[in-house]
Amino acid sequence: MRSSFAAVVAAAVMALAAPAPATAQIEVGVINSLSGNFAAFGERYRTGLQVALDEINAKGGIKGQPLTLSIQDDRSDAQSALAAAEAFAGKGVPVVIGSYASSITGPLAQFLTRRKVPLIVLGSADDSITKPGSPWVFRAKHTSTIVATAYFDYFDHLKATDKSVPLESVAMIYGNGAWPSSLGKVGKQLAAARGYKIVGDQAYDQGVTDFRPILNRFRAANPDILYIVSYAEDGVAITRQMREVGLGAKVIAIDTSAALPSFVQQVGPSAEYVATAVSWSRDVKYPGAGDLYERLKAKAGGEPSFYEAEGYLALMVAADALGRADPKSRESVRDALAATDITTPVTTVNFKSSDGVQGQNPIRSLILQIQDGRHVTVFPADLAAQPPRHPTPAWSAR
């Protein structure tokens, strides 16, 4: 037992120390959470990366050379991600893509910047990664500020289009994790700046499953808008308990959890009218979105979400830059990334720096609403498939 174990460790050490063989292919490093707490997301990102990889290689790879991915699991843990990043930095990969959680991506961004390796953010949406950011870090997907702004633009839009429904007060619930609390923080600033009255503002610890005390408090305040930011599983419990305590509002927005296909399935008819922000949807009016949906669906073997699309987007951005650069030079890849200007079926991408933000794509977040058991893009108007259903009726009237 012990000796075979030592052999495994020794083999691993040798593998780390051995120089990479020279081949006529371009290898992109991927650091993704395939086990541990974030494995569900990591699996979705991997599907998207694979779809992009198939597409790139079917079109002849990068300048005639096939593209390959070296995917490393970070065990949902920063220390493992850093070990993988160190291996990639030493191996000479031209660009690294990773990871999901900000607690992992933050240290990755710091480390790869110091080692001068370009990083394309895969999943983390924390503002601080691109603000102040670094010349080596690029993110094509959204940030908390972009998403929170999309919600409040949507509220403003509803208020302006249907003046008979007053939208004046907002109540907020958010988890205390990095993403929900930053979305809560930006949401509070936006509500104040745009003249909404905050009548409820409550945080909760992840793992709590009883939201009734918070929801009962809100019921007494009778808000026009409910702004809820929760992890996947919490959103299901919140929606069920909202109906149970009879807390309704004219607009109900639930971030992250309501965007997952499983939300509709698990919450059932109570999910109707709920709005949620995403970076991509199958019916968004970008060319090729429907085709991408079919490919993601085939690869995932189930209903894809925006996570798969973000994985696809990250690799498409990498491939585009590699095609315009010398893949042997990281500076050249970095410069090519900085000059990115493409349109993909997910979104348009360019990394313009402004307001102390660098390497961030000003992506337009979409608002989806659940209509007749399907996620439908309802905002912004020029990308929408259907108009929003507004206002949300009271629970008793459903």
Added chain:
Amino acid sequence: MTDWVILLQNLANGVLMGGVYALVGVGLTLVFGVMRTINFAHGDFVVLGMYAAVLFNALLGFDPYLSLVIAVPVGFLTGMLVERLVLARIVDAPPESALLATLGISLIIGNAILLTVGGEPRSVQVAYASTTISIGGVHVSMVLLVAGAATVAAIAGLYALLHRTEIGRAIRATAENRLGAELVGIDTRAIHAIVFGLGTMLAVVAGVTLIPLLFATPTNMGAVFTLKAFVVTVLGGLGSVGAAIAGGIVLGVVEVLGASYLASEYREAYGLAAFLLILLFRPEGLFGRTVKRV
């Protein structure tokens, strides 16, 4: 709503959540009381019960509660098997060994589920998930009521088993004094296996009962349930099965009132603070009779 209706509503929710916590905690209490083992895998067995209900619902279209018919015996046998294969081998080792072993089991269960079912949160969609009964302006959740009834039934059954049957006497004797029980001819090894089987079964029942209300994830939820079970156990009194109900209700009411009238982000802290205070000033628990310091 007037203030006192809100207070009543909060108290009702607290008591009902307490019933849920008690159900999660009672198995841990039993195992600790008899075997002096702190079972870190307890919450993972709860999660296992949740997945059993989810799978029965998804594959066979069963009502989640109906899966108890199969989950109860399977849970019992799984527990016995784990005890026989792992815990029985380290019964004379230092107490930390059992803690470590159950931690290992916890990692194995969570990640085995992750590998087979995937990491997506799963739940069941049933018509009665948000149904409430209204009593004088106070809304009571149907699922919580069912959970409360299950708690009372489970604990009453356990009480009857412990106090009305021969095997129960043997279990209590083993808990009291393992060596003494051996001397009067009780096979304490078999008793340990039965007790761990019962503890696991209770965890699985808790999982099945809770799934219409909650959701299951492979690796996150287990630790949350284990921690709640610890708190319930200590509040009520370690090793005292009936007191688990009281411990659960105290925890539920403290948490709900704290979250309603103080800062909600510290909800968990209220329960933990109560836990520490009880541990420090009444280590026998609120309702335990004797001091059982190890």
Added chain:
Amino acid sequence: MTTHLVGLGVLVVVGAVYPLVFPGALTIAIAVLLFAGWATAWDVLGGWNGQVSLGHASFVGLGAYVVAIGASHGIAPWWALPLAAVAAAVLAYGWGWTTFRLRGPYFSLSTIAVAEILRLIAINEGWLTGGATGVFIATLPEPFGIDLFSRTAQFYLALAFAAGVIATVIVVSRIRFGYQLRAVREDEEAAMAAGLDPTGVKLRAFMLSAALTAVGGGLYGMVLAFIEPHVIFSLLLSVQIALTSIIGGRGTVWGPAVGALILVGAGEAFRTTFAQANLLIYGVLILAVVLFVPRGIVGELVRRHVRRRYARRAQS
């Protein structure tokens, strides 16, 4: 004693040349050294004194935050690290003063509760910690032109930390305090009868253990350069630290370090070879150690060695 000093010498020599041989695998080596230091520090309380803490992540977090907040106010790490040690000792004093009346599993449970409350405070009190979104360590001073963010510099700091903690334990195991620790572990009543103050001894052990852990936490903060309270205060980290020590062998000088080498090494090996199954295998490994080497790896080796020596003496 001489064996321990030789072991320490080997550690320092091997450590000194490691970055020259494996310049591309420093992160994993830093992780081994930090865990070795943490587990050895944990063992002062958990092994030598017999008080199993499942809350040591609190001290890791405290150390990391003192360094991070210090860096943002221009306080250099060489001031922040001792400050973190003192702060951790003070915290441990208050913590132990309230909970050391509990024994055995009760004490272990109380450490979880205290650590969870501290985690919630770190997350919710943004004015203190920067809140749930975490804090970056953007700049560190460069003493003598050494970049403290470079993995090589961090490796040597981690090596100094691990070697320092192990040296401390070697000393402690030989002095009066070390015998007091073991006396209290073996039998509190007897220790009291012999004129010892068990709570006082436990408090000193906790403070020493906490202070050493916090120094490692500060280094960890520098390695990550971005810390998030959820992760650094997590129960999982507390459990990992305790596991490392117990699997290696509690109450032995080298057990925790060996545990760190094996667990962190195994984690890395499984990560690269088994991808999704690695945590599952980790669980199986823990179970295997508990079942087949219950005293921990070094504990088992020491026991065999001692037995053989007795046997030889009995023959001659």
